[in-house]
Amino acid sequence: MTTPRSARPRPSDPSPRSLEELAGAPLSLRERKKLRTRQTLRREAMRLFAEQGWEATTVDQIAAAAEVSPSTFFRYFPTKEDLLLTDEYDPLMAEAIRARPADEPFLTSARAVLVGLVRRMLSEQERAELYERMRLAASVPSVRVRMLEGAGQPRGMLLDLLTERAGLDAPTLEVRITAAAISAALTETSLYWADRGGREDLADLLDLALGHLQELDAH
Amino acid sequence: MTTPRSARPRPSDPSPRSLEELAGAPLSLRERKKLRTRQTLRREAMRLFAEQGWEATTVDQIAAAAEVSPSTFFRYFPTKEDLLLTDEYDPLMAEAIRARPADEPFLTSARAVLVGLVRRMLSEQERAELYERMRLAASVPSVRVRMLEGAGQPRGMLLDLLTERAGLDAPTLEVRITAAAISAALTETSLYWADRGGREDLADLLDLALGHLQELDAH
């Protein structure tokens, strides 16, 4: 439970990440292998988690199932928890928020963008994966914790956006409060959704939650 | 980094905790010893953290400094991080919030109570301790993480209070959002305070932060 920090040589990130599959950039063999290893690790991990639960599944098992050494596992995922983190939505959110009028209250922008994104963007499979991740996050504290931490989390991005929009260099307390509140609402809503078995519509829930934040004063 | 959970027999909590020093209840020898062990552990730990930093200080060192076995350490603090958590203010907060008119918006109650509590309640020494804890929390991710998690954190208590006040059995999404937002604001403010070297007035900051939450819609 010490602060994890990988000083060990890691396989370098495929730079423009996942977009170049669509763009013409042909992946080199090396890059393809790395991608496949990463996917295999994640897939095997999720399978094992589903079969045996989070705690009963060791990193060694995951590595074995993916046919790599434990060392290699840690080169791809600095912690076991990181298997469940993805920040792939952050850039999209950032872009969409920047496209909104700058004089609009930030929470209004965020609400519109987040709800819209969730409503449109998720394919069935993405939805299912998100659900699995959130289910685990909801039941395993250390995962929730890592999720709240910030690495792959929206707070950092929201903070930057807010600071930028306010024309500030460093975030004020108010800015930090706004970012923290939205991020907390986002996480809480996802967890709530997972708690209820993923049966309700996530976009609706999110709309409700952020709407509630807007009128916190009245309840 | 597995989910920590103490299944080992722990020294039982001195039930009404810390209040009975003021009340007439004379502590038994056993209770006094437990209290002293807990305090010693925490004090020695803080000293070592200050001297060597968080990571360089091992649990074994702390136990040795407090002259107990490592086993005993874990009986008192399920994780190293827990050394920095205290929920001693929670009961006071709960009581004070319950004393407010039930038809008042919850955030208004919370703001009044929290700010009042912080403004009045902290002796110089409490203030200094809180500052040290927050300083560490602000700089050591795993601690911040554990702080956000909820164990010693106000979210759980706020959630109960809110659910109770709304006359519900189980918390709705709205209730969860409110609790999460207030809790996040509380933590964020404390971290901000620590970031700034503890020079500003915590009560003022808190008032500002919760006030900002009330008008999130306008910014």
Add this chain to the structure above:
DNA sequence: CCATCTTTTGATAGTTACTCTCATTTGAGA
């Protein structure tokens, strides 16, 4: 196709936070 250079990998040997179990000590209460 070959030789070299770089990146990725695996093996091995720690360290540390924690868990479990069990025998011993110590305070509580009669």
Add this chain to the structure above:
DNA sequence: TCTCAAATGAGAGTAACTATCAAAAGATGG
């Protein structure tokens, strides 16, 4: 003083990491 429950210590074990280094495998220029 005897008895019982609670608290402690000792020791062995697990699992998540970290650090190091040599071997394997793609990339690259000729």
